[in-house]
Amino acid sequence: MLEKVFGFINFAPVGSTGETTGGDAGQSAAAGGGSMLWIILIFFVLMYVLLILPQKKQEKKHKQMISELQKGDKIITSSGIIGKILSVQNDRIKIVTGDRTEIDITKNAVSAIIGKKDSDNSKEQESSKESQDKTEDKKSSK
Numbered sequence: 001m002l003e004k005v006f007g008f009i010n011f012a013p014v015g016s017t018g019e020t021t022g023g024d025a026g027q028s029a030a031a032g033g034g035s036m037l038w039i040i041l042i043f044f045v046l047m048y049v050l051l052i053l054p055q056k057k058q059e060k061k062h063k064q065m066i067s068e069l070q071k072g073d074k075i076i077t078s079s080g081i082i083g084k085i086l087s088v089q090n091d092r093i094k095i096v097t098g099d100r101t102e103i104d105i106t107k108n109a110v111s112a113i114i115g116k117k118d119s120d121n122s123k124e125q126e127s128s129k130e131s132q133d134k135t136e137d138k139k140s141s142k
Contacts, residue, residue, distance in 0.1 A: 065110070065112075065113060066107045066108070066110060068113075069085060069088055069093060069107065069110065069113070070085065070088065070116075070117060071085050071086065071087060071088060071117075072084065072085060072116075072117035073085045073113055073115065073116055073117060074113070074114040074115040074116075075095065075110050075112065075113055075114060076110075076111055076112050076114055077095075077105060077109045077110060077111060078109050078110075078111045079109070081095075081097060081103065081105075082097065082098070082114065083095030083096055083097045083098075083103065084096050086102065091106055091107055091108075092104055092105065092106055092107065093105060093106075093107055093110070
């Protein structure tokens with residue numbers, strides 16, 4: 001084992017060519033280089049799988065979210081501002097915050113959609129209230 005480890009090191013005096021080691025040392029050094037190449041290749045494949053692929057997946061998901069922005073959606077920006085979308089333009093949106101401040105921001109500044117359009121939510125709430133009222137009316141009439 002130690003022969004393989006020390007086989008590629010030249011322990012000859014300075015200035016000598018080291019030709020006395022024989023041909024086996026040259027072959028073992030070449031074989032060691034090939035295995036090192038595989039290790040480096042595996043390292044780069046792992047780095048790609050663990051770092052680059054998840055980044056691309058997250059970027060694709062963010063682009064899809066940005067393309068689905070609509071007037072009335074409640075959003076949070078990357079700086080932490082929460083607001084409701086007033087208008088959507090090419091690459092900019094106008095939001096209104098809780099204190100009625102209107103802000104123009106880029107679409108890329110949106111980090112998440114908190115809630116979809118209020119009109120969709122209000123319709124659902126109205127339909128649930130109507131169904132509750134109907135059940136209460138039936139109970140009271142009995």
